[in-house]
Amino acid sequence: MTKVNFLLRKAPYGSVNDVEGFRLCTAFAAMEIDTNAIFIDDGVFVALSGQDPKAIGLPPVSAAYERLTDMNVKVFLLEESLKERGISREDLIGEDFSLIGKTELARLISESDFTLSF
């Protein structure tokens, strides 16, 4: 089975990267590609609970994030990135994710066929 990683690096709302990454992620998973969504750097803000972007006229990115695991996408969050931003496990949405370190991130990348960066 083809394995693809999506590296989601950008904070939600400031750019469309996460939303478009999710669309492609779920399209891949629907085609029976083994798909990982890996949140690093400011991308980890996507997993923060309590998002309310009504004031800026945007739908919450977190809704699409929460659907990833239902669509057979495995979700990983880089622990270093969370720590750097003062985000703890209790601040995060749901429990369908794995916290990984940089060694594990390197392993996921080396074991995949392709890694796409958003």
Added chain:
Amino acid sequence: MGRLAIYVTSGPYSLQNSDTAYQLAKAALARGHEVIGIYEQVDGVFNLNKNITPLEETDRNIAKQLEELAKLGVKIMGCPVCANYRGVQSEDLLVEGAAFEGLGAVADLVLECDKFVSLGY
């Protein structure tokens, strides 16, 4: 020989991505590789607009470059949802040889290629 697929998410004349996609595809074809497709998502759909007109005649025309690749057998595709969001949904505006295809087409490229080059922000 290898099978190359290219994925672009930025528009024309802003970043080097559109130029890289063209030059890379041409270079790969010249070396006997197969370029199985170029997919334009997000602002990439603007690269497919046949009304693109550079100010200087000597400047490259990015839409024409994609048309040239289509004639060489490269499948040129754009995301219909991104086009709708940007008001460029008309098939009439597409360069010759290009078509709108859903994101499943990107999955097909990934499944069929040896190298997948992603050019974005």
